[in-house]
Amino acid sequence: MDYINQSTEEIAQVLLGKKLIHKTPVHTYSGYIVETEAYVGIEDMACHSYAGRRTPRLESMYKSGGTIYIYTMHTHHMLNIVTKEEGNPQAVLIRAIEPFEGIEEMEKNRQANGVNVCNGPGKLTKAMEITKALNGILINEESLRIVDGKVPSQIIESPRIGIPNKEEWTLKPLRYYVKGHPCVSGMKKGEMLSAADYWHYG
DNA sequence: CTTGAGATGGCCT
DNA sequence: GGCCATCTCAAGC
Numbered sequence: 001m002d003y004i005n006q007s008t009e010e011i012a013q014v015l016l017g018k019k020l021i022h023k024t025p026v027h028t029y030s031g032y033i034v035e036t037e038a039y040v041g042i043e044d045m046a047c048h049s050y051a052g053r054r055t056p057r058l059e060s061m062y063k064s065g066g067t068i069y070i071y072t073m074h075t076h077h078m079l080n081i082v083t084k085e086e087g088n089p090q091a092v093l094i095r096a097i098e099p100f101e102g103i104e105e106m107e108k109n110r111q112a113n114g115v116n117v118c119n120g121p122g123k124l125t126k127a128m129e130i131t132k133a134l135n136g137i138l139i140n141e142e143s144l145r146i147v148d149g150k151v152p153s154q155i156i157e158s159p160r161i162g163i164p165n166k167e168e169w170t171l172k173p174l175r176y177y178v179k180g181h182p183c184v185s186g187m188k189k190g191e192m193l194s195a196a197d198y199w200h201y202g
Numbered sequence: 203c204t205t206g207a208g209a210t211g212g213c214c215t
Numbered sequence: 216g217g218c219c220a221t222c223t224c225a226a227g228c
Contacts, residue, residue, distance in 0.1 A: 123222080
């Protein structure tokens with residue numbers, strides 16, 4: 001997986017269907033990525049690094065593509081993968097996964113069942129016990145990995161979630177998700193498809 | 203099932 | 216002191 005020589009928008013789409021794995025000393029958690037958002041750097045008014053802003057919290061974003069960037073928001077941890085070369089602060093936010101391994105433990109961590117376990121950025125990090133301890137290290141180097149998984153039948157683009165008052169950036173279609181997948185945040189019942197229809201080859 | 207308001211805490215100015 | 220890349224729950228349809 002190349003996190004440098006593709007645009008952040010391309011990487012956000014390629015990540016859909018990939019398998020996210022987190023191993024703790026006690027448990028192994030994994031799931032397939034079903035929803036992402038691209039944050040494209042210093043021109044992007046919704047991006048933390050907009051206008052070249054650089055603070056200790058953002059330092060990971062300025063590292064090389066493939067670095068893990070985690071920050072907290074209202075007590076929730078947000079998982080991002082940095083893209084592009086060092087010094088070019090762009091990233092992809094992982095917003096939702098389809099749980100695969102460690103499902104019982106995830107349900108216990110979240111005190112929820114079914115699609116409600118991982119259908120939001122703060123939910124999946126809590127379910128998988130992902131914390132800021134991973135901030136700044138490279139993906140696939142330690143306990144957090146991303147490997148090949150499934151292939152979406154169809155990818156839908158939409159505006160990003162929770163980005164008001166950012167002029168044209170509010171409506172830019174930089175959010176991507178697997179069409180009809182029930183684990184996508186805010187998915188309505190009427191838009192859901194069956195597994196054979198949202199993953200290629202079932 | 204869908205919608206909206208309120209609760210959160212860390213980070214920046 | 217203000218600003219959020221959110222979540223949950225209660226009320227309405």
